[in-house]
Amino acid sequence: MSEPREPVPILAPGHTFGSVTDQISAVVLTRRTPRFWWVGFGIGFMLMSMLLVAVTHLFLNGTGIWGVNVPVGWGFAIICFVWWVGIGHAGTLISAILLLLNQEWRTSINRFAEAMTLFAVACAGLYPILHLGRPWLAYWLFPYPNTMALWPQFRSPLIWDVFAISTYASVSALFWFVGLIPDLATLRDRSESRVGRVVYGLLAMGWRGSARHWQRYETAYLLLAALAAPLVVSVHTVVSFDFAVGIVPGWHATIFPPYFVAGAIFSGFAMVVTLAVPLRALYGLEDFVTLRHLENMARVMLATGLVVAYGYMNETFMAWYSASPYEQFMIVNRMGGPYAPAYWTLILCNVLIPQLLWFRRVRTTVPLLFVISLVVNVGMWLERYVIVVTSLHRDFLPSSWGMYSGTIWDWATFIGSIGLFASLLFLFIRFLPMISIFEMRTLVPEAEVREEEAT
Amino acid sequence: MSRPWIYGLLAEFTNPTDLVAAVHAARAAGYRDMDAYTPYPVEEVAEALHAHDRRLPLIVLVGGILGGVGGYLLQYWTSVVDYPLNVGGRPFHSWPAFIPITFETTVLVAAISAVLGMLALNGLPMPYHPLFNAPRFALATRDRFFLCIEATDPLFDDDGTRRFLQRLEPRSVSEVEQ
Numbered sequence: 001m002s003e004p005r006e007p008v009p010i011l012a013p014g015h016t017f018g019s020v021t022d023q024i025s026a027v028v029l030t031r032r033t034p035r036f037w038w039v040g041f042g043i044g045f046m047l048m049s050m051l052l053v054a055v056t057h058l059f060l061n062g063t064g065i066w067g068v069n070v071p072v073g074w075g076f077a078i079i080c081f082v083w084w085v086g087i088g089h090a091g092t093l094i095s096a097i098l099l100l101l102n103q104e105w106r107t108s109i110n111r112f113a114e115a116m117t118l119f120a121v122a123c124a125g126l127y128p129i130l131h132l133g134r135p136w137l138a139y140w141l142f143p144y145p146n147t148m149a150l151w152p153q154f155r156s157p158l159i160w161d162v163f164a165i166s167t168y169a170s171v172s173a174l175f176w177f178v179g180l181i182p183d184l185a186t187l188r189d190r191s192e193s194r195v196g197r198v199v200y201g202l203l204a205m206g207w208r209g210s211a212r213h214w215q216r217y218e219t220a221y222l223l224l225a226a227l228a229a230p231l232v233v234s235v236h237t238v239v240s241f242d243f244a245v246g247i248v249p250g251w252h253a254t255i256f257p258p259y260f261v262a263g264a265i266f267s268g269f270a271m272v273v274t275l276a277v278p279l280r281a282l283y284g285l286e287d288f289v290t291l292r293h294l295e296n297m298a299r300v301m302l303a304t305g306l307v308v309a310y311g312y313m314n315e316t317f318m319a320w321y322s323a324s325p326y327e328q329f330m331i332v333n334r335m336g337g338p339y340a341p342a343y344w345t346l347i348l349c350n351v352l353i354p355q356l357l358w359f360r361r362v363r364t365t366v367p368l369l370f371v372i373s374l375v376v377n378v379g380m381w382l383e384r385y386v387i388v389v390t391s392l393h394r395d396f397l398p399s400s401w402g403m404y405s406g407t408i409w410d411w412a413t414f415i416g417s418i419g420l421f422a423s424l425l426f427l428f429i430r431f432l433p434m435i436s437i438f439e440m441r442t443l444v445p446e447a448e449v450r451e452e453e454a455t
Numbered sequence: 456m457s458r459p460w461i462y463g464l465l466a467e468f469t470n471p472t473d474l475v476a477a478v479h480a481a482r483a484a485g486y487r488d489m490d491a492y493t494p495y496p497v498e499e500v501a502e503a504l505h506a507h508d509r510r511l512p513l514i515v516l517v518g519g520i521l522g523g524v525g526g527y528l529l530q531y532w533t534s535v536v537d538y539p540l541n542v543g544g545r546p547f548h549s550w551p552a553f554i555p556i557t558f559e560t561t562v563l564v565a566a567i568s569a570v571l572g573m574l575a576l577n578g579l580p581m582p583y584h585p586l587f588n589a590p591r592f593a594l595a596t597r598d599r600f601f602l603c604i605e606a607t608d609p610l611f612d613d614d615g616t617r618r619f620l621q622r623l624e625p626r627s628v629s630e631v632e633q
Contacts, residue, residue, distance in 0.1 A: 018598040155534070159556070171566045205582075213577045216577055228566070234558060
């Protein structure tokens, strides 16, 4: 028997408009940069430098420095691309879909989840370009009138991907920036340095909180949310088409779009938890990101994790039901072939360990939740590794079978992209409010207009 | 009597309820050229001001239609007219394959219209505004609620309007210079 639950508030009691504003903006406006920031940014920056070295080596010598070769022509580049794009789904999901569903608890996590989305999509966007072979011709992917009189092949999912990812990156950036405008005005008005006033002032574009402006602003924000919600779903659907439209065993499946979208949300929420837990502790933001937020995110992880588990089950079932020897061999090879350890680790990480989230005690034990979120991040990377590699390395004719493993340059590029992500995130935390200040003000008890006294 | 260098009179309130009451009172007194300033969106204030701008959804709709039609026509024209490419004898006008990109361009242009439309209707960016001259106005982005009755209002009168605002029991009333 568990005791009846106390509702944990989404904003700790005792806050006023002023205290919310001061506490969140102080993180940005304080002159002293905390030591953990320098440590975190320093590590991120060093890893990012490794990415620069790896990319320079790639530009000088070509994709031969990677492990990709016939028959596995898609390796780390696409694995990491899908992994990063997936992580990038939580931000817009939290800010758009939860906004439309009137989930007030999203307020304190949406800003940094959106920032996380942008930076994850930036990391993801690198990989297809790096994998082009001649990355300086990346603009050929876009339709523009050219002297070669050529146009892109619009029936190819790879071109759909170009449009889906660039639209997603643009719309996420717009959504994020629109959400920032009123907070930039707050920083402009509270900054004590001239540089701060000028820079935040330029970015705030003269926002002054007029009621007429707020009315149009709210309309625009809702419309953007309504546009972004189907966009989130479409992006990973299109990414899954990169696989599902091909006829390779293990890829050619109709379950791919929903299963990819669920996996994206699963990994995205895992990454939000991974980032939220240390940030709220280091910056003392437990009043704003409460246990209730962490518990709700754990619930979303549990639910989407179950959808992903259904996807794995469905793949296995369809391999048997298809009666195709190639599909059947693919699943047997995936479960018992040379890559079996990767497969079973991913099942452990994505299906078995997240079942702990059924228990409330686990969902509210912050360190344990943090560890589970890391496990899910690893599991989702392995999932993409298994999908890409096990399908390609033994497809049809045994004479064309082969093995794949990443080289040191694959790993340097991947770990370096984590450094790029971390560097951008630390810069964001230092220079922009990581929690939406104006939306937090609406959660303060006095924010409600008392109708009987107002008329 | 009204002096030409005055933009308006600014009354400061400490909570949204008082501001809504003040806007109602000012409307009842016949003032029309006024605006309220709040640190977060307060629906009741916009209602009290009769601020209902319904143009933005239309702008977004037009943007979305232009984006969708433009995206589809781009694919049709390049794949059927300008550069027909025979892939396994499939039709040049293979419309199902054109849907994903049509969807993306629809969302992209609609979203850009939403943001640019909102900024344009709000008259932003506007780096200078007379209200920024009022020393206490910086609190409008922190924890204070302001009502500004502008000098362009036919009923505006330095002393009369000031007395009117003072009767609403604001925390302060100040002049805003142009």
